Amino acid sequence: MLKFENGLFDLTKEQESLIKMMYNGKVVKCLVAPYHSYAELEQLIPYTKTTFLFPERDMSLQQIRSLISIIAETPATEDFIIITKNQNIILDMVDAGVRVLTESGDIVESPVKTFAANIHDIRYYLLENEAHQLNKEQRNKSNDKIQKLIDKLNKHKGQTIDFDDYKILESEIKLIGEPIIRKPLYKMLLDINY
Numbered sequence: 001m002l003k004f005e006n007g008l009f010d011l012t013k014e015q016e017s018l019i020k021m022m023y024n025g026k027v028v029k030c031l032v033a034p035y036h037s038y039a040e041l042e043q044l045i046p047y048t049k050t051t052f053l054f055p056e057r058d059m060s061l062q063q064i065r066s067l068i069s070i071i072a073e074t075p076a077t078e079d080f081i082i083i084t085k086n087q088n089i090i091l092d093m094v095d096a097g098v099r100v101l102t103e104s105g106d107i108v109e110s111p112v113k114t115f116a117a118n119i120h121d122i123r124y125y126l127l128e129n130e131a132h133q134l135n136k137e138q139r140n141k142s143n144d145k146i147q148k149l150i151d152k153l154n155k156h157k158g159q160t161i162d163f164d165d166y167k168i169l170e171s172e173i174k175l176i177g178e179p180i181i182r183k184p185l186y187k188m189l190l191d192i193n194y
Contacts, residue, residue, distance in 0.1 A: 006046040008081055008099070009107050015096035022094050022115075024072040027079040030093040032110070034085045034127040035103035041083060050078045056086040068092035087122050090114050102132040146181065149173070153188040166194035 008031055011019070019027055033041065038054045045053055056064050065088050071080050082089060083101075090098065091114065098110040112125035126132075149172050156169075169189055176182040 019097045031083045033101040050080045052082045160193040163194045
């Protein structure tokens with residue numbers, strides 16, 4: 001289970017000085033969390049009045065683009081912590097204060113410069129970096145589940161099954177987010193009677 005300390009991660013004196021120089025004397029930390037949801041993290045992240053958990057959920061694009069400027073102008077002296085997966089926020093962050101929450105729950109250094117960076121670098125090195133994702137064996141588990149579902153559908157093709165079993169197959173298909181996978185499975189389900 002994930003567990004986070006207050007402040008989430010430490011900075012070196014050099015990193016802290018650089019961040020304060022960029023943000024009007026404020027320490028602003030950014031935890032990029034591309035593999036976690038608000039619901040997963042809201043109970044785990046120690047809350048303070050200067051903690052912003054996925055602020056992009058409730059903000060307009062203009063507000064998102066000015067978030068760091070607003071923080072830099074506030075009179076608060078505590079560290080600010082932003083947990084986000086929004087590229088516009090990440091692009092305003094100095095990489096010295098950026099860490100990544102990996103899919104397994106580890107917090108690691110940013111592998112790329114973030115401040116005014118190429119948006120594609122942010123996407124590929126932070127938001128979709130394979131090194132931050134579960135290992136290949138764990139990622140293959142979802143592929144195995146889909147294959148097992150396909151096998152079940154093929155096994156019952158043209159047959160009549162119990163209504164409850166049919167509904168279970170249907171609910172498993174509904175869980176699949178990618179329509180390119182989900183829609184053909186629904187078509188396969190139509191070949192099964194109940």
